[in-house]
Amino acid sequence: xxxxxxxxxxxxxxxxxxxxxxxxxxxxxxxxxxxxxxxxxxxxxxxxxxxxxxxxxxxxxxxxxxxxxxxxxxxxxxxxxxxxxxxxxxxxxxxxxxxxxxxxxxxxxxxxxxxxxxxxxxxxxxxxxxxxxxxxxxxxxxxxxxxxxxxxxxxxxxxxxxxxxxxxxxxxxxxxxxxxxxxxxxxxxxxxxxxxxxxxxxxxxxxxxxxxxxxxxxxxxxxxxxxxxxxxxxxxxxxxxxxxxxxxxxxxxxxxxxxxxxxxxxxxxxxxxxxxxxxxxxxxxxxxxxxxxxxxxxxxxxxxxxxxxxxxxxxxxxxxxxxxxxxxxxxxxxxxxxxxxxxxxxxxxxxxxxxxxxxxxxxxxxxxxxxxx
Amino acid sequence: xxxxxxxxxxxxxxxxxxxxxxxxxxxxxxxxxxxxxxxxxxxxxxxxxxxxxxxxxxxxxxxxxxxxxxxxxxxxxxxxxxxxxxxxxxxxxxxxxxxxxxxxxxxxxxxxxxxxxxxxxxxxxxxxxxxxxxxxxxxxxxxxxxxxxxxxxxxxxxxxxxxxxxxxxxxxxxxxxxxxxxxxxxxxxxxxxxxxxxxxxxxxxxxxxxxxxxxxxxxxxxxxxxxxxxxxxxxxxxxxxxxxxxxxxxxxxxxxxxxxxxxxxxxxxxxxxxxxxxxxxxxxxxxxxxxxxxxxxxxxxxxxx
Amino acid sequence: xxxxxxxxxxxxxxxxxxxxxxxxxxxxxxxxxxxxxxxxxxxxxxxxxxxxxxxxxxxxxxxxxxxxxxxxxxxxxxxxxxxxxxxxxxxxxxxxxxxxxxxxxxxxxxxxxxxxxxxxxxxxxxxxxxxxxxxxxxxxxxxxxxxxxxxxxxxxxxxxxxxxxxxxxxxxxxxxxxxxxxxxxxxxxxxxxxxxxxxxxxxxxxxxxxxxxxxxxxxxxxxxxxxxxxxxxxxxxxxxxxxxxxxxxxxxxxxxxxxxxxxxxxxxxxxxxxxxxxxxxxxxxxxxxxxxxxxxxxxxxxxxxxxxxxxxxxxxxxx
Numbered sequence: 001x002x003x004x005x006x007x008x009x010x011x012x013x014x015x016x017x018x019x020x021x022x023x024x025x026x027x028x029x030x031x032x033x034x035x036x037x038x039x040x041x042x043x044x045x046x047x048x049x050x051x052x053x054x055x056x057x058x059x060x061x062x063x064x065x066x067x068x069x070x071x072x073x074x075x076x077x078x079x080x081x082x083x084x085x086x087x088x089x090x091x092x093x094x095x096x097x098x099x100x101x102x103x104x105x106x107x108x109x110x111x112x113x114x115x116x117x118x119x120x121x122x123x124x125x126x127x128x129x130x131x132x133x134x135x136x137x138x139x140x141x142x143x144x145x146x147x148x149x150x151x152x153x154x155x156x157x158x159x160x161x162x163x164x165x166x167x168x169x170x171x172x173x174x175x176x177x178x179x180x181x182x183x184x185x186x187x188x189x190x191x192x193x194x195x196x197x198x199x200x201x202x203x204x205x206x207x208x209x210x211x212x213x214x215x216x217x218x219x220x221x222x223x224x225x226x227x228x229x230x231x232x233x234x235x236x237x238x239x240x241x242x243x244x245x246x247x248x249x250x251x252x253x254x255x256x257x258x259x260x261x262x263x264x265x266x267x268x269x270x271x272x273x274x275x276x277x278x279x280x281x282x283x284x285x286x287x288x289x290x291x292x293x294x295x296x297x298x299x300x301x302x303x304x305x306x307x308x309x310x311x312x313x314x315x316x317x318x319x320x321x322x323x324x325x326x327x328x329x330x331x332x333x334x335x336x337x338x339x340x341x342x343x344x345x346x347x348x349x350x351x352x353x354x355x356x357x358x359x360x361x362x363x364x365x366x367x368x369x370x371x372x373x
Numbered sequence: 374x375x376x377x378x379x380x381x382x383x384x385x386x387x388x389x390x391x392x393x394x395x396x397x398x399x400x401x402x403x404x405x406x407x408x409x410x411x412x413x414x415x416x417x418x419x420x421x422x423x424x425x426x427x428x429x430x431x432x433x434x435x436x437x438x439x440x441x442x443x444x445x446x447x448x449x450x451x452x453x454x455x456x457x458x459x460x461x462x463x464x465x466x467x468x469x470x471x472x473x474x475x476x477x478x479x480x481x482x483x484x485x486x487x488x489x490x491x492x493x494x495x496x497x498x499x500x501x502x503x504x505x506x507x508x509x510x511x512x513x514x515x516x517x518x519x520x521x522x523x524x525x526x527x528x529x530x531x532x533x534x535x536x537x538x539x540x541x542x543x544x545x546x547x548x549x550x551x552x553x554x555x556x557x558x559x560x561x562x563x564x565x566x567x568x569x570x571x572x573x574x575x576x577x578x579x580x581x582x583x584x585x586x587x588x589x590x591x592x593x594x595x596x597x598x599x600x601x602x603x604x605x606x607x608x609x610x611x612x613x614x615x616x617x618x619x620x621x622x623x624x625x626x627x628x629x630x631x632x633x634x635x636x637x638x639x640x641x642x643x644x645x646x647x648x649x650x651x652x653x654x655x656x657x658x659x660x661x662x663x664x665x666x667x668x669x670x671x672x673x674x675x676x677x678x
Numbered sequence: 679x680x681x682x683x684x685x686x687x688x689x690x691x692x693x694x695x696x697x698x699x700x701x702x703x704x705x706x707x708x709x710x711x712x713x714x715x716x717x718x719x720x721x722x723x724x725x726x727x728x729x730x731x732x733x734x735x736x737x738x739x740x741x742x743x744x745x746x747x748x749x750x751x752x753x754x755x756x757x758x759x760x761x762x763x764x765x766x767x768x769x770x771x772x773x774x775x776x777x778x779x780x781x782x783x784x785x786x787x788x789x790x791x792x793x794x795x796x797x798x799x800x801x802x803x804x805x806x807x808x809x810x811x812x813x814x815x816x817x818x819x820x821x822x823x824x825x826x827x828x829x830x831x832x833x834x835x836x837x838x839x840x841x842x843x844x845x846x847x848x849x850x851x852x853x854x855x856x857x858x859x860x861x862x863x864x865x866x867x868x869x870x871x872x873x874x875x876x877x878x879x880x881x882x883x884x885x886x887x888x889x890x891x892x893x894x895x896x897x898x899x900x901x902x903x904x905x906x907x908x909x910x911x912x913x914x915x916x917x918x919x920x921x922x923x924x925x926x927x928x929x930x931x932x933x934x935x936x937x938x939x940x941x942x943x944x945x946x947x948x949x950x951x952x953x954x955x956x957x958x959x960x961x962x963x964x965x966x967x968x969x970x971x972x973x974x975x976x977x978x979x980x981x982x983x984x985x986x987x988x989x990x991x992x993x994x995x996x997x
Binding site: 155 | 410454460463465467468470472473474479481483591599640643646649653657666
């Protein structure tokens with residue numbers, strides 16, 4: 001194995017090392033609480049991979065992370081920060097659900113397909129608002145997407161406690177804020193007899209599509225150019241505003257689709273406890289983490305989402321087994337993100353070393369060849 | 374009617390206080406080129422530290438100082454990750470948020486356990502000024518941390534616009550290469566602004582737990598830190614405009630509570646949306662096309678690039 | 679010969695009796711408790727935690743054990759937890775939250791020997807052929823009514839403030855009961871209601887309390903964990919508070935007049951007995967004033983403390 005390959009493998013291991021370092025600090029915290037860290041981490045691994053159901057749970061958890069991550073890939077590549085994932089997930093889910101509730105008599109396949117399409121469209125619209133405001137009114141997207149998250153949440157509360165509340169709830173008098181369970185014909189098919197559903201396949205397909213979009217089409221090229229250098233893009237005649245809006249629309253489309261899939265593949269209804277995170281599982285934020293762990297590359301986001309999904313699923317099991325406060329899990333998650341993100345500089349330094357080494361080697365070779373001739 | 378307007382303004386001033394501290398802190402950091410999305414996490418750590426200190430010692434000033442210390446330490450951590458390790462700033466901020474939220478909840482659970490209240494900073498009547506009819510009651514009978522938040526505005530305006538430090542900060546954020554060639558220590562300036570930002574976020578948290586609410590609970594801030602970051606953009610990195618944004622948001626929030634109290638027949642979900650919708654609309658209407666963020670915002674500095 | 683038979687008889691009897699003895703020291707009844715907030719939230723989850731601790735004290739740790747999973751507000755995670763606990767053979771799994779219903783419908787049929795319970799609701803899904811789900815439902819409006827009557831008798835301004843999370847479920851019922859209770863004493867009372875839009879926005883709850891008092895209310899009430907902010911305001915500005923879920927007087931002993939303590943144990947005790955007998959579900963347990971499931975905890979210090987103080991200090995002439 002030559003030097004370069006060895007270094008590349010080493011680089012790939014850096015995030016892993018950072019991850020383990022964070023875990024070791026977690027170990028300290030766990031031990032301080034009087035719990036055996038080995039038992040805790042064994043539970044973590046078992047929770048993520050220890051059985052067919054566990055693996056299914058991990059993948060089901062990773063699926064919305066992947067959708068959000070893909071949306072973030074496009075947005076960040078265009079140089080815009082889409083923090084509105086939570087709202088776009090909800091808007092996608094709500095629109096798909098409302099459609100399914102109103103057309104119960106269409107055949108399942110068609111219903112599901114149109115519902116997903118509607119979720120995609122409405123997610124695109126919700127993000128598009130932020131994109132439009134940024135491109136044409138210079139309204140910073142961090143502000144608009146955060147505000148839109150809250151607006152989506154309150155809108156969802158209104159709908160779920162009124163217009164689209166499950167008629168059964170009204171009848172029973174318990175007024176639980178949720179919709180009726182969607183007709184079983186709309187359910188996404190299960191891949192194996194667990195909670196694993198077809199939505200994961202759709203996610204992976206879209207990952208490939210996003211890769212093709214970003215690196216094999218003109219649109220994608222322009223999106224990336226806008227992200228790297230606005231001045232140069234303007235100079236080459238690219239309509240920067242149009243591509244900013246487009247980036248947001250595509251981003252929201254993927255995330256909205258993810259929300260719709262969460263409804264018809266996992267929950268089969270929408271519910272609320274006031275915040276959206278009961279439904280989304282904070283995928284709107286965790287997906288950003290996944291995208292960045294995946295180096296903002298759609299294919300890289302697949303293993304990143306899987307790893308993050310495993311971490312979150314396993315952590316829940318760990319909490320159950322050793323009965324640690326759930327807050328410790330949160331602190332651990334945060335530490336892991338910080339360590340892995342912080343370790344990036346090591347990778348960058350390695351890349352630069354490798355590049356410089358390659359440069360030096362090349363120039364030596366040239367000199368050598370010149371000497372020979 | 375007069376009582377309602379007075380009530381709204383008083384509510385708005387109270388609601389705006391934590392936003393002011395956190396937003397000004399974030400403004401300083403962003404002016405020097407560093408984006409910190411983890412403000413909420415630092416606020417929570419500040420809130421808890423202040424609360425715990427007061428529970429154990431009863432000393433409010435000590436509680437405030439501890440919150441500032443903890444906020445400063447977190448600021449140091451954020452500066453280290455973003456400036457020295459040159460990490461991706463948006464995501465490191467989210468990491469800080471998740472960590473701060475988890476750690477503050479964990480410490481609360483382990484060290485305190487049950488929900489309890491403290492006797493926080495009481496309203497402090499400014500002598501003579503507080504006797505002015507109407508205005509006196511609204512503006513000069515608040516507690517000391519509220520006064521501090523509003524005094525922060527002219528103070529930060531002065532530092533940013535009228536001092537060499539402020540000039541350095543802005544230069545570092547606009548054109549770090551030029552500043553560097555002129556001998557400005559980019560790293561030191563960024564560390565300074567981010568640590569100050571952390572301290573101010575800590576104070577923002579303390580203003581909740583030992584002054585305004587006098588209680589601590591898991592996730593006390595409930596996302597306030599993110600709104601604070603959003604307000605920085607509303608204010609276009611200018612303290613006075615940040616004040617406007619914070620007051621706008623808080624006033625609409627205060628109004629929507631009154632709308633509900635008065636029983637006006639609008640579903641509560643829509644009134645709750647109002648502050649967010651109004652903020653977007655106002656910012657859009659202002660259409661500050663010429664405003665650009667600091668050029669170096671969210672870009673780590675590397676000499677020779 | 680006879681002796682041998684006698685010995686064998688006694689040995690076999692002895693083994694039989696001994697094995698009966700091992701059978702008698704039965705396995706403990708194991709409960710798994712899943713909640714959307716934390717055990718110290720001073721509201722919804724804490725009250726169920728208290729109930730489980732009470733039952734453990736009554737039955738003893740050898741007979742009754744429970745574990746819990748907190749902050750399971752992400753329903754997908756809760757579903758995974760429920761399934762996990764069921765696979766580990768827990769006798770009863772309490773999914774304490776109305777958002778968990780659909781998860782239970784999916785999981786319960788796979789574990790016919792496990793019992794599941796959830797609330798607040800009155801749905802046990804018998805129409806879907808499910809037989810191992812129990813439901814529990816506190817009649818929040820009853821507790822609200824009693825609080826309301828007491829509130830109306832104590833208020834001097836006859837203006838009241840209610841601070842709620844979202845207008846659904848128990849919060850809605852408690853508020854209706856509170857209003858009805860007040861109106862039964864003071865028909866023309868002014869009752870203002872604000873909905874905060876979440877269960878955890880302490881700052882907004884606190885500001886709502888301030889606004890209620892600015893609008894003239896001298897008695898406030900509310901539900902959910904964020905009302906601690908409102909109680910803080912009540913304490914600072916001097917009003918009266920009526921609580922729900924747990925006894926909230928510890929937070930402000932001179933201001934919290936009464937709390938509706940929801941005694942979940944009243945539902946759990948019969949539920950556990952039924953499960954032990956092999957009946958896995960199908961019943962709805964109502965908690966009300968009659969069966970002790972709702973208990974009004976009155977705090978004398980706030981109720982009449984000031985009056986007593988005034989008499990002692992001679993501020994009030996009794997004779």
